[in-house]
Amino acid sequence: MTQAVLTLDLDGVTDKAGLMDRCARDLGLPDWFGRNWDALADVLSDPGVWPEQAEPLVVVRNWQPYADARPAEWETAREVFSQATAVTVALALG
Numbered sequence: 001m002t003q004a005v006l007t008l009d010l011d012g013v014t015d016k017a018g019l020m021d022r023c024a025r026d027l028g029l030p031d032w033f034g035r036n037w038d039a040l041a042d043v044l045s046d047p048g049v050w051p052e053q054a055e056p057l058v059v060v061r062n063w064q065p066y067a068d069a070r071p072a073e074w075e076t077a078r079e080v081f082s083q084a085t086a087v088t089v090a091l092a093l094g
Contacts, residue, residue: 003055003056003057004050004056004057005056005057005059006026006027006028006056006057006058006059006087007026007058007059007061008022008023008026008027008058008059008060008061009022009026009061009062010022010060010061010062010063010065010066011061011062012062013062013065013066014066014069014070015070015073016070016073017035019066019073019077020033020035020036020040021035023040027058029043029049030043030049037076037080040077040080041080041083041084044058044080044081044083044084044085044086044087044089045083045084045085045086046086047085047086049086050086050087055086055087055088056086056087056088057087057088057090058081058084058087058088058089058090059090059091059092060081060089060090060091060092061092062092063091063092
C-alpha cells in the first residue's frame with residue numbers, strides 16, 4: 001500500500017468557514033463532516049475515512065495569509081492537525 005499525498009490549498013481562505021469548506025473539498029471528506037473543529041478532529045483521526053490509503057500525507061499550502069489574518073483560528077487548526085491520528089499533516093513552507 002502506498003502513501004497518498006493530498007494537498008489542502010488555503011489560498012484565498014479568510015475565515016473558519018472557508019477553511020472547513022476547503023478541507024471538505026480538497027480532502028474529499030464525507031458528507032457527515034460537520035464543518036467545525038471537533039468534526040475536523042474526528043475525520044482526521046478516523047481510519048475508516050481513508051480505507052484505501054496507508055496513512056495519507058496532507059500538505060497544507062498557502063496557509064500563511066490565513067494564519068496572519070486569523071491567528072487564534074490558525075492556532076486551533078494547527079492543534080487539530082497536530083493531533084490527527086489517521087493522517088499526517090505537513091505545512092508547506094514558501
